Amino acid sequence: MTTTKNQTKKLVFSALMLATALLLPFLTGQIPQVGSMLAPMHIPVLLCGLVCGAPYGLAVGLIAPGLRFLMFSMPPIFPVGLAMTFELAAYGLVAGLLYRTLPKKASSLYISLIGAMLAGRCVWGIAMTVIAAVSAVPFNLTIFLSGAFATALPGIVLHLVLIPPVALALQKAGFVID
Structure with missing residues (x-):
């Protein structure tokens, strides 16, 4: 497939994922105490x-x-939305980086997913530490462990169950774009 077609497919899929990121919280927000x-x-x-790939995933995440x-007006922009x-x-x-680097096997998909979730949680912890240092937002190791792992457990399980099959x-279907 030509480079232009690949770029177009990536752009369209990224836009679809951005729209999905905007809409999915409406569905889970209806589940009391577990939605977020x-x-x-x-x-x-x-x-x-x-x-x-990494550049498109980075852009959608940003x-x-x-x-x-x-x-x-959700999530609140400070501190939640910023972090x-x-x-x-x-x-x-x-x-994107891990999946492109590792061999194309199902185990690589799980490694990429788990690696991304760990990296994202570490980045969240760093962002919250900086936010706490320059504002009155409380943040410490206990809050980090609770927010990144304990209360996030339902999401972690959902991601590990849902994302790899999709x-x-x-x-x-030939839709992974190299």
């Missing part, structure tokens, strides 16, 4: 990184939280 823990905006960003705030912007950008970037189906 499912981290719905993370799913399309991770898929974009896996399917289109744009999604701020655009969603401008359109729907989430860096986190999602890391998700898309690392998912990515593999896209790959089998």
Whole structure:
């Protein structure tokens, strides 16, 4: 396939994933006490990184939280939206980088996904540490561990169960864009 067609496919898929990142929180937000823990905006960003590559995943991750705030006033831009912007950008970037580097096997998909989730959570922790240092937002190791892993457990499980089959189906359909 020509480079122009690949770029067009990547751009269209990225736009679709950005739109999905804006809309998915409406579905999960209806589930009391669990909706935000499912981290719905993370799913399309991770898929974009896996399917289109690191630059597109990075771009969708950078744009999604701020655009969603401008359109729907959620997530609150400070501190949640700001930290989430860096986190999602890391998700898309690392998912794309790892998946392109590793051999094209199902295990590589899981390694890329887990690596991206760990990197994103570390970036979120760094962003929150900086935000806490320059503002009155409380943040410490306990809050980091709780927010990054304990309360995020439903989202982590959902991502590990949902994203690999979708990515593999896209790959089998010839939609993963090299």
